[in-house]
Amino acid sequence: MGTVYFVGAGSGDPELLTLKGKRVIESADVIIYDRLVNPVLLYLAKDSARFIYSGKYPKNHVLKQKNINQLLVKEGHQNQTVVRLKGGDPGIFGRVGEEIETLQSEGICYEIVPGVTAASAASSYSGIPLTHREYSSKVTLATAHRQVGETIDFKGLTDNGTICLYMGVEKVESTQKKLLEQNVSPKLPVAIIEWGSLGRQHTITATVQTMIDAINEQHIQNPALIIVGEVVSCREGADWFEQLPLFGHKMLLMDTETIDFETILTYTQQGADVYAIQVGEERDKRFDEVHKQYLNDHYFDEVVYLDPNLTMMYKNQRDILDK
Template sequence: MMGKVYFVGAGSGDPELLTLKGKRLLESADVIIYDRLVHPVLLYLAKEAARFIYSGKYPKNHVLKQKNINQLLIEEGRQNQLVVRLKGGDPGIFGRVGEEIATLQREGINYEIIPGVTAASAASSYSGIPLTHRDHSSKVTLATAHRQAGETIDFKGLTENGTICLYMGVERVESTQQKLLEQDVSPHLPVAIIEWASLGRQRTITATVQTMIDAIEEQHIQNPALIIVGEVVSCRKDEDWFEQLPLFGHKMLLMDTKTIDFETILIYTQQGADVYAIQVGEERDKRFDEVHKQYLRDHYFDEVVYLDPKLTTVYKNQRDILDK
């Protein structure tokens, strides 16, 4: 008897952007295959017997090549179990879900797709920028800066009373600006660049088509970042609702000797903090050892919240955790 593979969109950043259906499947899954841009605190929803498999891909350094991921889905999908393929954002928007579905279809393995909140929605909403607006935009285009050879985008037509959201656009911003200007898009058209959308480490900068390269370089903006081009960017007025939350900008590491409850994490994220949580000690859930190492290598948290006061004398900072 074969199992079933569920492609679940984790949403972008804020763990509460996960759908109710996605939450139910994570709680039921026998194995969870998760991507780099998935917030790993979502794994705290998993049952005790669930297995975790990291399939994160770094630019130019893929942990599991796509063909290996496809093979992994076949191997896990053939077993009588519930498999969750957890992807950042929405699986069907630049998530390569089409290739993975085709693999399962060839093998006769059942699957479902559960959509998620894509980066364009999360980044714009958490920056106070509506993607459509009666006065500015009647259409939205989602595009990637990583285009096929010879492929062109009608920037002029799509920005006239419209909004363009460019995924993974920071590395190619020079060629994007060149094409915008070549197509006679106004150099004064507003642009927003949002890094780590909907997390407490989010940064939003505004510029114009003319100044976007300088703005990205000055602020050292890096991927994951979304570029929004269009008059709707002018709707952003200084800091918006998310950036005004009391713990916005705080990078907080929660530590406990007991199993950390997902709801405890949300107490802090709901106030705007960038949060990660770790259980330590002999009774810890050892499935998370590799998860923690991977995440803490990529992200630094400068505030430690000791949910178990005894830990204050053992762990002073994030480095102590990695060393131990």
């Protein structure tokens, strides 16, 4: 019988992974990873580890939850270390409770390794404190995708408080309606943070009254976090993250040798949005499907050739996908 580790990958920036999360990934025999996990973390895996993608898109799940549960049982029954790598923190809107119940019913051992959730990461990387002596003495984490009949006391929670709405862009119209119906001030500040803590992070500020127009004008899409509360007023201009020298640069590193994880961090530490690919016959072929999936979802407009000989072979991201 093996052990299943539910590991929080953190939110975006690969350095938000905890030390324990890093250790467990390095020892894993199989890693089942989600769509919102930064796949550069797979570079920490040992050479024999297997990768299984379980990414979920809105209305298009690569693996449905039932199938993921069955997969965890199948892998967990073998004498191996299984890592279920989830974005953010597994216990915050990560459906970890359902997966734990499945393992418990089968007598499979498990551990949970917490991660940095989106509310903490996105707010910190946007210069917004979730609590403040003058503005907020409480924080509420909520999902905009509520069950039928479920209500949120927006008025009570925003009075000297902050609400963080996960994946709220799709439901922003109904959220705004509920806020106004509960007499929340239409002038209450709101921040919407897309791809928080990654170099592609996009933060906009608005009010309860203008939040829909702001989202539409800036073409904000999920994954995005909505913060409602007076603490948003603490953001003034560009924050510390947005002032890093490579912030906003979408950079694709390429080499014929294995790209070291620390090399990737030299770019992310300067604010860049980075992905790394090894090409050539000697490449680690486990990553072929990982690369294909990620590059179909994300575009990188700057290519950094760690091997100068690749300059003439690959002009851009499209060349990599074609080859």
